[in-house]
Amino acid sequence: MTGAPDDAELLRRHLNGDPDAFAELVRGHRDHLWAVAVRTLGNPDDAADAVQDALISAMRHAGSFRGDAQVGTWLHRIVVNACLDRLRRRAAHPTTSLPDDEHAGGVSIAPSSRDEFDERDTAADVHAALATLSADQRAAIVLVDIEGYPVDQVAAILEVPTGTVKSRCARGRAKLVPLLAHLRGAESGNPPPSGGVQPPTTAPREDLR
Amino acid sequence: MNTPHPELEELAGLIDDLGDNAGDGRAAVGAAVGAERADVRPSDVEAHVAGCARCTADLAALRGVRATLRALPPVPMPDDVAQRIETALRQAAVTAGDADSAAAETPPTAAISVLPAAGSSRRSARRASSTGLPNFSVAAAVTVLLVIALGVGLGVALKNGGDSNKGSSTSGAAASDAGSIVTASGTDYTQSDIQTQVAGLLLARVPDAHAAYKGLAPLAAAQSSAGAEPSAPAAAGSAGAGAGAAGGASTPKPTASSTVESAPSAGGAQRPVLQSRTPYSGPLGAPAQLQACVQALLDQPATPVLVDYAYYAGKPATIIVLKDPADPSTLDVYVEADTADCAKAGDVTFVAFIRNAS
Numbered sequence: 176m177t178g179a180p181d182d183a184e185l186l187r188r189h190l191n192g193d194p195d196a197f198a199e200l201v202r203g204h205r206d207h208l209w210a211v212a213v214r215t216l217g218n219p220d221d222a223a224d225a226v227q228d229a230l231i232s233a234m235r236h237a238g239s240f241r242g243d244a245q246v247g248t249w250l251h252r253i254v255v256n257a258c259l260d261r262l263r264r265r266a267a268h269p270t271t272s273l274p275d276d277e278h279a280g281g282v283s284i285a286p287s288s289r290d291e292f293d294e295r296d297t298a299a300d301v302h303a304a305l306a307t308l309s310a311d312q313r314a315a316i317v318l319v320d321i322e323g324y325p326v327d328q329v330a331a332i333l334e335v336p337t338g339t340v341k342s343r344c345a346r347g348r349a350k351l352v353p354l355l356a357h358l359r360g361a362e363s364g365n366p367p368p369s370g371g372v373q374p375p376t377t378a379p380r381e382d383l384r
Numbered sequence: 385m386n387t388p389h390p391e392l393e394e395l396a397g398l399i400d401d402l403g404d405n406a407g408d409g410r411a412a413v414g415a416a417v418g419a420e421r422a423d424v425r426p427s428d429v430e431a432h433v434a435g436c437a438r439c440t441a442d443l444a445a446l447r448g449v450r451a452t453l454r455a456l457p458p459v460p461m462p463d464d465v466a467q468r469i470e471t472a473l474r475q476a477a478v479t480a481g482d483a484d485s486a487a488a489e490t491p492p493t494a495a496i497s498v499l500p501a502a503g504s505s506r507r508s509a510r511r512a513s514s515t516g517l518p519n520f521s522v523a524a525a526v527t528v529l530l531v532i533a534l535g536v537g538l539g540v541a542l543k544n545g546g547d548s549n550k551g552s553s554t555s556g557a558a559a560s561d562a563g564s565i566v567t568a569s570g571t572d573y574t575q576s577d578i579q580t581q582v583a584g585l586l587l588a589r590v591p592d593a594h595a596a597y598k599g600l601a602p603l604a605a606a607q608s609s610a611g612a613e614p615s616a617p618a619a620a621g622s623a624g625a626g627a628g629a630a631g632g633a634s635t636p637k638p639t640a641s642s643t644v645e646s647a648p649s650a651g652g653a654q655r656p657v658l659q660s661r662t663p664y665s666g667p668l669g670a671p672a673q674l675q676a677c678v679q680a681l682l683d684q685p686a687t688p689v690l691v692d693y694a695y696y697a698g699k700p701a702t703i704i705v706l707k708d709p710a711d712p713s714t715l716d717v718y719v720e721a722d723t724a725d726c727a728k729a730g731d732v733t734f735v736a737f738i739r740n741a742s
Binding site: 194197208209213219222226238298301341344351352 | 391392393394395396397442445446448449450452453454455456457458459460461462465466468469470472473474476477588589591
């Protein structure tokens with residue numbers, strides 16, 4: 176992963192007129208931004224629109240980026256805000272279908288690797304379940320529990336106190352329990368003695384820089 | 385212990401700190417609960433959970449949910465999306481070195497009616513007094529007042545200024561309440577499109593312009609033929625609040641006109657982007673000159689919202705955006721040709737307003 180200086184340097188180059196710098200900056204973050212967007216919105220088409228709009232906006236506003244935040248955090252913030260805007264707009268105009276079911280199992284969300292069926296089913300179930308959460312809860316769950324960002328970074332992205340992030344996650348998880356219990360039936364049905372469930376992947380996917 | 389069963393939500397909060405290492409997370413449970421639920425001491429909940437089959441099961445279920453979430457496979461951005469976004473960014477970078485040219489490619493959405501300048505008090509007086517603008521084909525516009533039916537009030541006045549200085553950040557025109565954005569966008573403003581052009585630049589460069597000047601939004605909506613959501617700039621705007629003052633780090637983009645994205649039927653809206661000037665160049669380059677000019681325009685000192693050392697109708701000019709002293713929600717945009725002498729004569733080439741729609 177690229178270090179912070181690289182991001183800062185790319186941003187500087189962009190501000191100095193290098194026409195490629197911003198695209199390069201984005202390249203280092205795009206998979207993370209995409210994951211957040213597509214999981215928050217549950218729909219690749221919306222996610223693509225949201226990410227594109229957000230990044231163009233970010234590029235245009237790069238001059239007002241304050242150095243007190245990480246570039247990655249800043250980019251995430253803009254993308255997440257764009258996604259939340261869309262979710263709220265969707266909520267305000269329910270005629271727009273919630274495409275979670277339709278897309279959750281689709282190519283863009285589900286992996287093309289092995290265990291594809293299980294994973295795909297799981298991804299579809301999870302995305303359907305996420306759709307039942309409020310926009311704020313969904314964003315928090317996606318960032319903290321799915322993408323594995325530390326709570327304080329998520330707080331910076333969402334511009335809320337860490338306690339708020341935690342409570343959103345907590346409420347979201349509580350709602351998800353009955354919806355996802357079947358996926359890990361063994362664990363939820365049989366509480367392990369003391370050690371608890373060891374999740375398969377423990378490390379956060381990657382820290383923001 | 386007789387503590388009540390914690391709510392599922394409360395238990396759910398515990399696993400933040402338990403993380404994935406539930407086994408050694410007991411202490412963390414206490415800390416988390418202590419932080420979030422003052423009325424129950426950590427040890428109480430800890431003890432309760434430890435000794436309560438139901439809560440232990442709940443906690444396990446919550447961990448299961450979290451593990452399920454964490455185990456989702458990564459979703460890399462699909463190539464087609466990555467390509468599309470990269471292309472969009474490049475186009476935006478080319479056409480909008482500073483987002484101002486993004487405005488340049490914007491079809492004018494507002495119906496613009498050109499009225500005799502009589503309308504506006506001081507400005508019209510100055511405008512009337514302005515004499516030679518030989519270089520401007522728009523010279524006729526000297527006494528033209530553009531009134532746009534849309535949002536913000538943008539008044540545009542053409543003039544000229546002093547000479548060049550350098551500087552890279554704000555301050556051009558005076559002490560700042562909010563600070564000015566000083567830039568050299570390279571935009572070639574035109575009479576018909578200046579409102580849109582200025583709106584685009586403002587939205588891109590002035591923090592919270594979106595909220596402060598509601599009339600910009602309609603213009604901006606039209607601005608991106610690429611279909612950017614109006615809300616996106618707002619999001620970014622809030623993200624990047626503050627600091628706009630340093631706009632002087634202009635993006636020199638000697639963009640060849642051929643690279644400008646073609647806006648379908650934008651017609652005259654699209655203009656080649658001329659070579660960028662340096663901030664603080666031209667007759668109004670010196671902050672003092674700029675201040676004097678503003679003073680002359682408004683009969684009072686003011687901090688411009690934005691100053692763009694750019695072009696008007698292909699000629700070097702300084703674009704000065706000022707809040708209308710009489711109506712803060714209205715922006716007046718003055719264009720001072722480099723051949724004019726704003727501070728001395730106060731002569732304005734023309735003024736256009738974009739009035740607040742509401």
